[in-house]
Amino acid sequence: MSSTETEGRAQVVIVGGGFGGVRVARALARADVDVTLVDRTNHHLFQPLLYQVATGILSPGLIAPALRRVVKKQPNTRTLLADVHDIDPQGKIVRALGPNGQQLDLPYDYLVVAGGATHAYFGHDEWARFAPGMKSIEDARMLRSRILGAYELAELATDEEERDAHLTFVVVGAGPTGVEVTGQLAELAHHVLPDEYRSIDTRQAKIVLLDAAPSVLPSFAPKLQRYTQRRLEKMGVHVRLGTTATDMDTRSITVKGPKGVETITACTKIWAAGVQASPLAATLAKATGTATDRAGRIEVDPDCSLPGAEDVYAIGDMVTTVDRLPGVAQVAMQQGTYVGRLIAARVQGDHTTPAPFRYRDKGSMATIGARQAVADVWGVKITGWVGYLLWCYVHVMFLIGWGNRLGTLYNWVRSLRYARHRGHRLINMSAAKAVEEGRGAA
Amino acid sequence: MSSTETEGRAQVVIVGGGFGGVRVARALARADVDVTLVDRTNHHLFQPLLYQVATGILSPGLIAPALRRVVKKQPNTRTLLADVHDIDPQGKIVRALGPNGQQLDLPYDYLVVAGGATHAYFGHDEWARFAPGMKSIEDARMLRSRILGAYELAELATDEEERDAHLTFVVVGAGPTGVEVTGQLAELAHHVLPDEYRSIDTRQAKIVLLDAAPSVLPSFAPKLQRYTQRRLEKMGVHVRLGTTATDMDTRSITVKGPKGVETITACTKIWAAGVQASPLAATLAKATGTATDRAGRIEVDPDCSLPGAEDVYAIGDMVTTVDRLPGVAQVAMQQGTYVGRLIAARVQGDHTTPAPFRYRDKGSMATIGARQAVADVWGVKITGWVGYLLWCYVHVMFLIGWGNRLGTLYNWVRSLRYARHRGHRLINMSAAKAVEEGRGAA
Numbered sequence: 001m002s003s004t005e006t007e008g009r010a011q012v013v014i015v016g017g018g019f020g021g022v023r024v025a026r027a028l029a030r031a032d033v034d035v036t037l038v039d040r041t042n043h044h045l046f047q048p049l050l051y052q053v054a055t056g057i058l059s060p061g062l063i064a065p066a067l068r069r070v071v072k073k074q075p076n077t078r079t080l081l082a083d084v085h086d087i088d089p090q091g092k093i094v095r096a097l098g099p100n101g102q103q104l105d106l107p108y109d110y111l112v113v114a115g116g117a118t119h120a121y122f123g124h125d126e127w128a129r130f131a132p133g134m135k136s137i138e139d140a141r142m143l144r145s146r147i148l149g150a151y152e153l154a155e156l157a158t159d160e161e162e163r164d165a166h167l168t169f170v171v172v173g174a175g176p177t178g179v180e181v182t183g184q185l186a187e188l189a190h191h192v193l194p195d196e197y198r199s200i201d202t203r204q205a206k207i208v209l210l211d212a213a214p215s216v217l218p219s220f221a222p223k224l225q226r227y228t229q230r231r232l233e234k235m236g237v238h239v240r241l242g243t244t245a246t247d248m249d250t251r252s253i254t255v256k257g258p259k260g261v262e263t264i265t266a267c268t269k270i271w272a273a274g275v276q277a278s279p280l281a282a283t284l285a286k287a288t289g290t291a292t293d294r295a296g297r298i299e300v301d302p303d304c305s306l307p308g309a310e311d312v313y314a315i316g317d318m319v320t321t322v323d324r325l326p327g328v329a330q331v332a333m334q335q336g337t338y339v340g341r342l343i344a345a346r347v348q349g350d351h352t353t354p355a356p357f358r359y360r361d362k363g364s365m366a367t368i369g370a371r372q373a374v375a376d377v378w379g380v381k382i383t384g385w386v387g388y389l390l391w392c393y394v395h396v397m398f399l400i401g402w403g404n405r406l407g408t409l410y411n412w413v414r415s416l417r418y419a420r421h422r423g424h425r426l427i428n429m430s431a432a433k434a435v436e437e438g439r440g441a442a
Numbered sequence: 443m444s445s446t447e448t449e450g451r452a453q454v455v456i457v458g459g460g461f462g463g464v465r466v467a468r469a470l471a472r473a474d475v476d477v478t479l480v481d482r483t484n485h486h487l488f489q490p491l492l493y494q495v496a497t498g499i500l501s502p503g504l505i506a507p508a509l510r511r512v513v514k515k516q517p518n519t520r521t522l523l524a525d526v527h528d529i530d531p532q533g534k535i536v537r538a539l540g541p542n543g544q545q546l547d548l549p550y551d552y553l554v555v556a557g558g559a560t561h562a563y564f565g566h567d568e569w570a571r572f573a574p575g576m577k578s579i580e581d582a583r584m585l586r587s588r589i590l591g592a593y594e595l596a597e598l599a600t601d602e603e604e605r606d607a608h609l610t611f612v613v614v615g616a617g618p619t620g621v622e623v624t625g626q627l628a629e630l631a632h633h634v635l636p637d638e639y640r641s642i643d644t645r646q647a648k649i650v651l652l653d654a655a656p657s658v659l660p661s662f663a664p665k666l667q668r669y670t671q672r673r674l675e676k677m678g679v680h681v682r683l684g685t686t687a688t689d690m691d692t693r694s695i696t697v698k699g700p701k702g703v704e705t706i707t708a709c710t711k712i713w714a715a716g717v718q719a720s721p722l723a724a725t726l727a728k729a730t731g732t733a734t735d736r737a738g739r740i741e742v743d744p745d746c747s748l749p750g751a752e753d754v755y756a757i758g759d760m761v762t763t764v765d766r767l768p769g770v771a772q773v774a775m776q777q778g779t780y781v782g783r784l785i786a787a788r789v790q791g792d793h794t795t796p797a798p799f800r801y802r803d804k805g806s807m808a809t810i811g812a813r814q815a816v817a818d819v820w821g822v823k824i825t826g827w828v829g830y831l832l833w834c835y836v837h838v839m840f841l842i843g844w845g846n847r848l849g850t851l852y853n854w855v856r857s858l859r860y861a862r863h864r865g866h867r868l869i870n871m872s873a874a875k876a877v878e879e880g881r882g883a884a
Contacts, residue, residue, distance in 0.1 A: 042594060042869050059501030061866030066590075068638040069867075078640035081594040081871070098598045099591065099871040137868060148508075149541065152484060152523040156540045196510040198520035403856050403865055410852065414845050421845055424503030425511075426579055427484050429523070429541040 009034050010347050013094050013108040015084045015280065017044050017067040020114035020316035020332035022400075025077050027340020033347055035077040036106055037067065038096055042081055043137070044070050046399055048329060049408075050134040051177060054143035055184035056192075056422030057415045062407045064137055065400050080104065084280065087111070087287045089309040110311045110343045114336065115278030117317035117327060120295065122274055129436050130248045131172060131269035134181070143270060145432035147185065148425055150268045151193060154200045161265075167205040168266035170253050172245050173273035174211035175218065176366035179228060181270055182209045183369035186235040191370070192420045208264065210240040210255055211273075217366060217374070219326065224374040227383045231368045245273075250436060275327060277318040284314060293320050302356030304339050311346075313339045325359050329398070334359060365391045370417050451476050452789050455536050455550040457526045457722065459486050459509040462556035462758035462774035464842075469782020471516045475789055478548055479513060480538055482525040485579070486512050488841055490771060491850075492576040493619060496585035497626035498864030499857045504849045506579055507842050522546065526722065529553070529729045531751035552753045552785045556778065557720030559759035559769060562737065564716055571878050572690045573614060573711035576623070585712060587874035589627065590867055592710045593635060596642045603707075609647040610708035612695050614687050615715035616653035617660065618808035621670060623712060624651045625811030628677040633812070634862045650706065652682040652697060653715075659808060659816070661768065666816040669825045673810045687715075692878060717769060719760040726756060735762050744798030746781050753788075755781045767801050771840070776801060807833045812859050 010033045014021045017039035028035050043064040052058040068079040082096035082104050094106040119133040134140055147169070154166035171182045189205035196202075209216070209232065215225040216232070216239060229239055243257030254263045277296035285292045288308035291299045297320040298306070304319070306312045316332030325331045338357045345354070363377035365387065373387035382390060392412065396405045414421040452475045456463045459481035470477050485506040494500040510521040524538035524546050536548040561575040576582055589611070596608035613624045631647035638644075651658070651674065657667040658674070658681060671681055685699030696705045719738035727734045730750035733741045739762040740748070746761070748754045758774030767773045780799045787796070805819035807829065815829035824832060834854065838847045856863040 042590065042867065056503075059503050059866065060868055061498075061501050064868055065865075066638075066867040072638045075640075078597075079638075080598065081591075082598065098595070099875065100595060102598055102600075104598065138870070148484065149523075153540070153542060155520075156522060156524065156544055156546065158544075196508075196514045196521075198517075403861075403863055407849075407852065407865065410849065419845075423507075423845055423849065424501065425484065425508040426502055426506055428580065433541065 010109040011036070011107055012110045012112070012343060013038065013106050014112045014114065015039075015094065016114035016116060016278075016316075017041075017070075017079070018047075018114060018116050018316065018332065019329045020116075020336040021112070022067075022070060023333045023336025024112045024114065024315070024340040024343075025071050025074065027337050028344055029074045029076070031076070031344040031347055033076060033110075033343070035074070036080060036108075037071060037077060038080045038082050038084055038094070038106065039067055040081070040083040041067075041136070043067055044400060045137065047135065048176075049395060049399075050137075050140045051181040051184060053137065053140035053424070054134060054181065055147065055188060056144060056425045057184070058408060058411050059424045060137045060141065062404045062411070063399065065404060070400055080106075084115075085283070087113070087284055087312075089288050089312055092311075108311075110346070111313065112336075112339055112343075113280055113284055113312070113314045113318070114316045114332065115280035115318045116332075117275040117277055118279075119271055120274030120276035121271070127245075127248055127271070129438055130250060131170075131245075131253070131271040132435070133271040134177065141428075142432050142435060144425070145427040145429060146268050147188070148427050149429050149432060151197065151200070151202060152427075152429070153267070155197050163200060164206075165251055165265045166267050167200065167202075168208070168264065169205065169268045169270070170208045170210065170264060170266045171270045171272055172210055172253075173271065174209050174213070174216040174239070174241075175272060176364070178209060178211070178270075178272035179216055179232070179366050179368060181272060182207060182232060182237055183235065183367060183372075186232075186237055187369050188422070190236065191417055192422055206238065206266075207236065208238045208240060208266070210243040210245070210257070212242065212244045214241050216241070220364065220366075220374065221376055221381055223381055224376060224383065228366070228368055228374050231372055235369055275317065281314070281318040284312070288312065295320075303342065303354045304335055304357055313342075315339055321357070323359070328364070330362060331359055365394065367391050370415075452551040453478070453549055454552045454554070454785060455480065455548050456554045456556065457481075457536065458556035458558060458720075458758075459483075459512075459521070460489075460556060460558050460758065460774065461771045462558075462778040463554070464509075464512060465775045465778025466554045466556065466757070466782040466785075467513050467516065467519050469779050470786055471518070473518070473786040473789055475518060475552075475785070477516070477519040478522060478550075479509065479519055480522045480524050480526055480536070480548065481509055482523070483509075483578070484523055485509055486842060487579065489577065490618075491837060491841075492579075492582045493623040493626060495579065495582035495866070496576060496623065497589065497630060498586060498867045499626070500850060500853050501866045502579045502583065504846045504853070505841065507846060512842055522548075526557075527725070529555070529726055529754075531730050531754055534753075550753075552788070553755065554778075554781055554785075555722055555726055555754070555756045555760070556758045556774065557722035557760045558774075559717040559719055560721075561713055562716030562718035563713070569687070569690055569713070571880055572692060573612075573687075573695070573713040574877070575713040576619065583870070584874050584877060586867070587869040587871060588710050589630070590869050591871050591874060593639065593642070593644060594869075594871070595709070597639050605642060606648075607693055607707045608709050609642065609644075610650070610706065611647065611710045611712070612650045612652065612706060612708045613712045613714055614652055614695075615713065616651050616655070616658040616681070616683075617714060618806070620651060620653070620712075620714035621658055621674070621808050621810060623714060624649060624674060624679055625677065625809060625814075628674075628679055629811050630864070632678065633859055634864055648680065648708075649678065650680045650682060650708070652685040652687070652699070654684065654686045656683050658683070662806065662808075662816065663818055663823055665823055666818060666825065670808070670810055670816050673814055677811055717759065723756070723760040726754070730754065737762075745784060745796045746777055746799055755784075757781055763799070765801070770806070772804060773801055807836065809833050812857075
């Protein structure tokens, strides 16, 4: 089908164009193979900055370049917009559906599945419409409608109770994503929006961050945890630790914590708690007889291959290894490069047992509102604006394309406190409402 | 309700935050009145650049700043997100619905209705889902999904007929919007996309522009019409004049022209033909006993007031005057400033008969693909790249906010032919398909 396809060349199929999948494709750029990159969206997504789309700082396009442009300069790679629904390891075929329901059978010699992860609501999938998370551009756009829409509804409210319900925001989960979106909620309330409203004082918004763990940023060093919590509290955020959500609906969330059970009246809830593997992990596990863990992640060998299937690899957030790596972009990217190189070697006739994949932890970081961040880099703990500059540098450099890097920097300058600008504030209240009422898809 | 509302101050209600409505508000910034600006979206929209959102050049946020930010520095102006559905000129009340169905009664002393226009399908409203137009951000996003999605579907197609159907684009209407979007369709096919596809040659896309008139850009000077048609044909566009659409469905459009009736197989159709006044014109006409014309526009007096209602004004695309002004942004903006000043004078006790509104035609212009434009400014006809630079300057300067101006310029530089970058290419095929099949709203 592909115009560059050559009889007899090894066929590599990559499922998923996220951090992992793109790195596999790049590592195969000069290999003597035909690569097919399949994704159900037309873009690569830089998920760590989705919260900035949800809070109006960045436009979606800056963190979501067209996937086929990302691999444009690799003539051996074609991109297909399709949804993979089945994998046949015996026949060595991936089955996918095109946008119009076209059946696509993609034969492979080597298969890499990099399907990522989605939200986990711990058995309460019905919460998804009340407390959306951030995994896709659609998610972020809908959250933007809810967050900015809440202020619109508060401005229209005629009684105080109603107004307070719209001005209360609850973030579930105090990992990096939860902390970062909470910081931006505080920025909006205190520094961006105040002068734009006439009937409400946006500074009276109540922002709650809760987590079951005894500290914020559970995976960070205690010093950084304490710093982050202090900063958030200084920004007026109510941090509730050792606290879990037990129930929620359109207008409220019930939480259980050290002080007992409490129902908070809050129209806007944001989910930043659990993740579970893409359904592709279960598809693959079933097809190959491989085990999955509690979060639905498939168990791979030290070389990221599947124990039950030859020449099938799985990487990123949908897999688990013996060393229990964290579900972060760095792991997926390093695994992607590793597997890409492994396949390139195999194709060249190298069938020795490869050295197992080793994760090089380059550190972790999170922003806390404007000009503040915590970073733990090679054991060095950094806080404040130095951490923020480091965070900016790392995140800009990992974006794909100089155009997007410059555009993102430009929007960050606009969003600094002196300018207080959130340039991308479009909302669609009726679409957000449809999702909340269970009538539409996110 | 408003914290700045003072007992006894005149209440001005402006319906619609487009080119007209925003100018009214600005002209009243220092007047001793309370202004309420009501819009059913949260943004002001720079419609002339919507086609650049539809073709991936600009992000929606750049041409759609939050309305309440636009009037942030006017303490006498509050912004409400609500949909006006009724006007009572006897009781002097505007009735609106908030996003959650809240009934809002807005009393006024002066009312300005600036509801704009929507698409007219000449009695074939069922065509709307096959051939979307460009009036809102949602429209432009959906068109972007259709245009870029067509190439995705062509890449997946297994037979030639299917492929050609996806690679044929028909634009109905050769006014400025139709010409501009056609030019960008040609740019995409010939200069932006070719290297990204492996199974198709995007340069083989067939782009058809049709109009019932005997020339493109009917309102422009003949010299500029001929120049534009020549340029478009040089870019490979099939220009069909004296031709109208007589029928269409998902996969085809039937046209009637000098050569008779023909059915063109084309999955993507774009409507840039007729407009009709916002339904608010009919609401207002019924409430005040005023006449409307064939396009649903309400007939206003020379001072933009309604003959049948005291202190009610209507401006922009939804009105018609004795001098039959064109439906362009310039008219709405000048009428807005005129009416705003008129109300300011009235409030200060000046009840003399005002000088009638006079439109100062500053000229008209349209781009034709990259680095080419035609402009007719104070009678001077300009073509080529000089016209293009002039077009860029005028359009950037009329955007609201320096941040958006710089951001737009930045994206234009990225989109120039040497860079060939369309930075905002997100698509949502399932949403576009739902609209096409009549299952969802645009």
